[in-house]
Amino acid sequence: MAKAKSCRRTIDSYTVKHISKTIRPGDCVLMRPSDSSKLSYVARVEKIEAADGRGGGTSVRVRVRWYYRPEESIGGRRQFHGSKELFLSDHLDYQSADTIEGKCTVHNFISYTKLDAVGNEDFFCRFEYNSSTGGFNPDRVAVYCKCEMPYNPDELMVQCEGCTEWFHPTCIEMTPEEAKKLDCFYCLSCSSEDQNKLQNSHVSTGHSDEKVDTKRRRR
Numbered sequence: 001m002a003k004a005k006s007c008r009r010t011i012d013s014y015t016v017k018h019i020s021k022t023i024r025p026g027d028c029v030l031m032r033p034s035d036s037s038k039l040s041y042v043a044r045v046e047k048i049e050a051a052d053g054r055g056g057g058t059s060v061r062v063r064v065r066w067y068y069r070p071e072e073s074i075g076g077r078r079q080f081h082g083s084k085e086l087f088l089s090d091h092l093d094y095q096s097a098d099t100i101e102g103k104c105t106v107h108n109f110i111s112y113t114k115l116d117a118v119g120n121e122d123f124f125c126r127f128e129y130n131s132s133t134g135g136f137n138p139d140r141v142a143v144y145c146k147c148e149m150p151y152n153p154d155e156l157m158v159q160c161e162g163c164t165e166w167f168h169p170t171c172i173e174m175t176p177e178e179a180k181k182l183d184c185f186y187c188l189s190c191s192s193e194d195q196n197k198l199q200n201s202h203v204s205t206g207h208s209d210e211k212v213d214t215k216r217r218r219r
């Protein structure tokens with residue numbers, strides 16, 4: 001036989017020396033793109049493997065699952081995609097551990113919207129992405145406002161105190177500045193319903209089962 005096959009072993013953690021950070025499976029990392037004018041790639045580390053080289057050194061590679069940016073997806077970036085949005089893809093790769101430039105956090109959608117401040121290393125993911133079909137999981141998402149768009153966390157929305165539906169200020173003829181100053185907001189249909197209630201308050205009409213349509217349709 002020629003030479004012995006290099007022996008790969010799975011390791012629990014690895015310290016990337018040039019950034020002095022220890023990575024473990026499950027961590028999200030930024031990886032250096034081959035084209036330095038591009039944004040860093042984002043990946044989730046699935047597995048870390050070490051192999052002893054012939055020269056006595058050890059090479060470490062990571063099995064990664066790529067996150068795609070909306071513009072890298074087949075459907076492209078859409079209006080409701082947030083600037084820090086990523087899709088967890090089914091695209092797996094091996095990369096040298098030394099191409100890791102840093103660690104980052106990919107939040108779920110709810111915890112991302114609750115962040116007090118969004119740092120450079122904060123991202124969010126609400127969809128899994130099939131890189132061969134361009135399909136998403138889930139393929140349906142709640143929509144809001146008169147424009148019936150999924151929520152883009154970068155865009156200001158105001159919530160109606162009556163029906164709890166969310167609206168973009170521009171969709172209800174309001175500037176974002178005006179919307180920020182609001183103490184409490186009732187949408188057009190809720191404020192007209194209030195008027196009706198006042199007018200009919202002397203009549204017992206039993207409107208209780210007539211719920212306001214929240215327009216939270218799915219598509």
Ligand SMILES: [Zn+2]
Nearest residue numbers: 145147168171
């Ligand atoms: Zn809208």
Ligand SMILES: [Zn+2]
Nearest residue numbers: 160163187190
């Ligand atoms: Zn309302």
